[in-house]
Amino acid sequence: MSQDGYYIRDSTIGGQAAGKGFFSNRDLTGGEPIAIIQRPLMASLESERLKDTCANCYVWTEGSAIGSRLYVKRGITVQMCAGCKRFRYCSKACQKEAWNRGHKHECKNLKPVADKELPKAVLGCMEILVRRKQGLIDDQTWQLLCHLDSHIDDFKANGNYDGIELMAMGTSQFSATQDTFNKDFVAQMYARILSNSMTLVTPTFEPLGILIDALLCHINHSCHPNTYIVMDGPQMQLRALRDIKKDEELFISYVDPTMPYLRRQSELEQRWFFACKCSKCQQGIASQEDDWARKLASLTTHNRELANEEIKRAQDHSVGEPSDEQRLATLQEKTFNSYEEAQQQSDPAEAIRTIEGAIAFCTESNLWLAHHQPLPALRDELIVNMLAVGNYEGAWFECAKRHRHAMPKLYPQIHHPIRVVQTWRMAMLAQYLASTGTEVAVGADMALIAAMLINTISVTSRMSHGPDNAFTKSVQLKFSEVEGELLGRFGSEDAMNAAIQRQVKLLSEMGK
Numbered sequence: 035m036s037q038d039g040y041y042i043r044d045s046t047i048g049g050q051a052a053g054k055g056f057f058s059n060r061d062l063t064g065g066e067p068i069a070i071i072q073r074p075l076m077a078s079l080e081s082e083r084l085k086d087t088c089a090n091c092y093v094w095t096e097g098s099a100i101g102s103r104l105y106v107k108r109g110i111t112v113q114m115c116a117g118c119k120r121f122r123y124c125s126k127a128c129q130k131e132a133w134n135r136g137h138k139h140e141c142k143n144l145k146p147v148a149d150k151e152l153p154k155a156v157l158g159c160m161e162i163l164v165r166r167k168q169g170l171i172d173d174q175t176w177q178l179l180c181h182l183d184s185h186i187d188d189f190k191a192n193g194n195y196d197g198i199e200l201m202a203m204g205t206s207q208f209s210a211t212q213d214t215f216n217k218d219f220v221a222q223m224y225a226r227i228l229s230n231s232m233t234l235v236t237p238t239f240e241p242l243g244i245l246i247d248a249l250l251c252h253i254n255h256s257c258h259p260n261t262y263i264v265m266d267g268p269q270m271q272l273r274a275l276r277d278i279k280k281d282e283e284l285f286i287s288y289v290d291p292t293m294p295y296l297r298r299q300s301e302l303e304q305r306w307f308f309a310c311k312c313s314k315c316q317q318g319i320a321s322q323e324d325d326w327a328r329k330l331a332s333l334t335t336h337n338r339e340l341a342n343e344e345i346k347r348a349q350d351h352s353v354g355e356p357s358d359e360q361r362l363a364t365l366q367e368k369t370f371n372s373y374e375e376a377q378q379q380s381d382p383a384e385a386i387r388t389i390e391g392a393i394a395f396c397t398e399s400n401l402w403l404a405h406h407q408p409l410p411a412l413r414d415e416l417i418v419n420m421l422a423v424g425n426y427e428g429a430w431f432e433c434a435k436r437h438r439h440a441m442p443k444l445y446p447q448i449h450h451p452i453r454v455v456q457t458w459r460m461a462m463l464a465q466y467l468a469s470t471g472t473e474v475a476v477g478a479d480m481a482l483i484a485a486m487l488i489n490t491i492s493v494t495s496r497m498s499h500g501p502d503n504a505f506t507k508s509v510q511l512k513f514s515e516v517e518g519e520l521l522g523r524f525g526s527e528d529a530m531n532a533a534i535q536r537q538v539k540l541l542s543e544m545g546k
């Protein structure tokens with residue numbers, strides 16, 4: 035099977051069989067599109083996003099933080115389907131499209147349960163079953179979908195099968211498909227969705243829900259991926275992260291590849307049921323992500339005592355003197371726990387206190403550098419919460435630190451989509467600070483810094499997202515605005531470039 039820049043065949047990763055996988059059918063360059071899918075087979079929104087996101091084109095109408103989602107049309111709203119009272123659409127055209135794609139066959143079944151919150155995987159599974167029953171999914175796509183492993187035996191082994199059976203019963207009933215699919219088949223399909231779905235995201239990677247695509251869900255995982263997926267509404271693009279040779283396997287990362295080895299392994303084992311033997315995992319804790327853990331020599335008396343206390347607290351009885359490795363693992367656990375705690379805290383001020391405590395601990399312990407997790411994750415969370423409480427200046431300095439220390443290490447390719455989006459958010463924050471006349475640092479010209487960053491993104495977003503993505507187009511529009519303004523302000527390109535050089539230096543200093 036071959037299309038675009040890939041073909042599908044059996045895969046072996048680190049000596050173990052990994053089912054089918056995607057392979058490149060020619061040499062590819064970083065930033066090049068490999069496959070474009072206009073719409074995944076199924077996408078299902080989170081309960082919260084059902085309220086403010088179009089269930090057809092997936093435009094998220096809320097949450098546009100200080101201009102970073104300029105690609106969302108101003109004033110856009112969603113209207114509820116009068117029948118099922120669950121899905122909302124941003125236009126009559128979107129409603130009609132969803133209706134014809136299959137909603138007309140499930141709308142009235144959903145009506146009696148309008149006030150029940152149904153999990154996204156149940157809604158997604160219902161959609162798939164109803165559409166297949168009505169002949170709206172062709173045989174080839176269906177076979178490809180059913181080929182994806184349901185991991186039903188793994189769910190039985192880990193004790194989650196009962197929950198799956200229960201959800202499958204509800205799915206059958208609400209979709210009125212019992213006459214077509216038996217209960218074991220539905221349980222398998224439900225399990226297949228749980229273990230093969232990807233995250234539905236906005237062009238700037240805000241999570242919206244889950245999706246299944248019969249073709250793209252055949253891509254295997256690596257913690258050192260060579261491709262990634264960007265979305266633009268329902269459109270998915272698989273793009274090359276770096277140069278790839280013909281016949282190399284194409285990988286995306288199912289988890290955050292910047293996390294340490296043991297955390298990646300455990301997440302992959304729990305959600306996707308495999309022990310990763312990718313090129314990075316074969317190095318174990320010898321890769322950059324675990325650098326900090328090799329710093330046994332930096333374990334000061336204070337750190338040792340702190341770890342001892344934590345270990346004692348976790349165990350009812352003393353099991354002798356812990357090793358330094360155990361102490362390190364405990365300290366790491368402690369910082370990740372703070373990160374997870376902050377994510378759960380709904381009050382941003384409280385979350386900021388938790389995060390600042392954890393960052394101070396990481397820094398004082400002298401174990402972590404700015405690019406070692408969970409420090410960058412804590413900093414990302416800090417920025418979000420500072421923006422939520424209106425501390426734009428504080429958020430700016432955190433962005434500057436992230437830009438200087440974390441981004442180049444975590445996302446070395448200039449067109450890495452996360453790097454591009456984070457830089458864009460930073461540019462929009464700089465522009466906001468310029469508009470309020472805030473003096474962030476002596477001599478800092480925030481309008482010029484914003485323009486410099488936008489200039490960079492106007493180039494890199496074309497590679498990360500492709501020239502036709504709505505995000506890229508909004509960046510280009512912004513760039514043409516600031517470019518004109520700047521030339522007008524400085525008169526000549528030479529004067530502008532000299533000013534830019536000064537601001538580049540200042541930006542780096544602000545990130546110290």
Ligand SMILES: C[S@@+](CC[C@H](N)C(=O)[O-])C[C@H]1O[C@@H](n2cnc3c(N)ncnc32)[C@H](O)[C@@H]1O
Binds near residue numbers: 050
């Ligand atoms: C989304 S599917 C990918 C397609 C899959 N290979 C297939 O043929 O159905 C995810 C599953 O593929 C397998 N898989 C993906 N990446 C792997 C890897 N690096 N090593 C081993 N198995 C992997 C695991 O069974 C995982 O649950």
